[in-house]
Amino acid sequence: MCGRYYRRSDKQRIAEAFRLGKLPSDFQLPADYNIAPSTNQPVIRTDPETGERCLSLMRWGLVPAKLADPDAFKVYTTTNARAESILDKPIWRGPFQHTRCLVPVDGFYEWLQRLGLPQPPPVEPGEGALHQTSKNVR
Template identity: 55%
Template sequence: MSGRYLRRSDKQRLAETFGIKGDLSHLTIAPTDYNIAPNSTQPVIRCNRKTGEREMVLMRWGLVPQFAKSLSDFEGATTINARAETLTGKAMWRIPFESRRCIIPADGFYEWKKLEDMTGTQSRRISKPYAFTMKDPQNSPFAFAGIWSAWKDPSGSWLQSFAIVTTTANELVEPIHNRMPVILQPQDYDRWFTRSRTQLNESSVPTSELPLDLLRPYPADAMQSVPHNPLDPNPL
């Protein structure tokens, strides 16, 4: 499970990298966040259905499906990740995957390696964190594949939320954890956003029209990892 990620790019850098146009003064986003946690509000990029242009919005990390009866039913971190292998199964994942795909800007993510620690004659399980980033001399932000949903509470207020899509780990991540976020290549952003013509008229989209082939591990040789000291606010 990918339970923490980091962002060192401010909203202007995100807008330049991901082709966001227009005024962003209404968005309040911390310039950096090296410990992004579940249930926090984070910048997400999606395609505006009216204009067709990319837009940046704030959403809660931890997907609440549109058919939820109560927010309390989905509290906690259980819906922060959506497994690529099950996206076409349960309605909770299938509905947003068919019609509400988004990307989540990031500059890195964390995974924890479980180890045995011998202290004297006692053995205990510990977890050692690692930070994973891109091998990029420009230090540009990259994109997790995501899905989002909008839920209306009994008072009439809307909550928009997202989940990060995960897949099997590549050769770099696998020694630490068996899962990793799906990271999209820039040339695939438009395809990830695109809603099929069929789905505008049908309740369910044929699997052949969904971008399932993009849900693969990112090339390991394009990434790097370092052990992370939790006391250091900047792991990079």
């Protein structure tokens, strides 16, 4: 994954790109250029009641199911997993196999420790952004 990402697309563009149903009119989604772990961010997931795609706010980061208080787990880094070992680690295995969502992202970046040098530009997916890469999402 990455250290930070940004989203500049509005909720209507996200709804069109991911073929979402009607969005609540009171759902506010301002652009955010510095999205950090442990913040609440919009994701596209399957609504458990209707089975349709919906836009929901969820906390960025994995909190083990046994933990009652997500804030108590902030001392551990659970936002990034290595693809080559994701099925070997018990904390990631279950969620990876059973729980999925799409995260609307326009670009991402990683802070570098480079004294006196500028930060590199963020990585973007290309013109248009918000490309849907998974065809299997319900």
